[in-house]
Amino acid sequence: MDYSDTSEHRSKNPSRHECEEQIRRILMTEVLRQGGNHHFRTAKDFMPLFDSLYPAGPGLTKQVQRAVKAMNMPKDKNGYFLVDKTKTQMAQDMEIGRLLNQSDFEIMELTSYETLFLKTDSRYRDYLLQLIDEAKTLHEKFITAISASNGILFLTENRALLKTLLESMIDRTA
Numbered sequence: 001m002d003y004s005d006t007s008e009h010r011s012k013n014p015s016r017h018e019c020e021e022q023i024r025r026i027l028m029t030e031v032l033r034q035g036g037n038h039h040f041r042t043a044k045d046f047m048p049l050f051d052s053l054y055p056a057g058p059g060l061t062k063q064v065q066r067a068v069k070a071m072n073m074p075k076d077k078n079g080y081f082l083v084d085k086t087k088t089q090m091a092q093d094m095e096i097g098r099l100l101n102q103s104d105f106e107i108m109e110l111t112s113y114e115t116l117f118l119k120t121d122s123r124y125r126d127y128l129l130q131l132i133d134e135a136k137t138l139h140e141k142f143i144t145a146i147s148a149s150n151g152i153l154f155l156t157e158n159r160a161l162l163k164t165l166l167e168s169m170i171d172r173t174a
Contacts, residue, residue, distance in 0.1 A: 023068065047061065132152070
């Protein structure tokens with residue numbers, strides 16, 4: 001595979017910064033072509049490409065090694081470099097994954113749910129939301145209820161039923 005941006009050979013070793021740019025370009029090309037990095041785990045894996053662009057030698061090898069070390073790239077579970085994430089992002093992703101695995105999670109598509117908006121005075125909204133969340137009458141009648149600037153927004157599988165239940169509570173107090 002040709003990962004280079006130029007076919008001309010250069011006569012001297014690249015700077016560490018130039019090596020970093022080439023490595024980033026190589027990895028991004030790999031990700032775009034292959035959908036991920038499946039070839040590059042160490043500085044040594046980059047050497048055939050650098051040898052084709054620059055004079056081979058220990059100086060070039062050292063520069064590539066320094067560049068890889070300076071880039072401080074995280075690796076996936078198989079040990080391949082990840083060019084599109086920092087180590088901090090990887091740590092965050094792993095913590096999210098760990099918590100999801102420990103929790104009772106479910107990814108739900110919202111396309112089949114309906115919305116219902118209950119307009120209410122903002123002075124009572126938070127307390128009302130708490131009561132609605134705790135109400136046995138409304139238990140499992142909505143997926144979520146979210147405090148909004150002018151009331152409460154519901155996601156539900158059955159808007160008509162939720163509306164009827166809320167209206168019946170209003171009628172009882174009138």
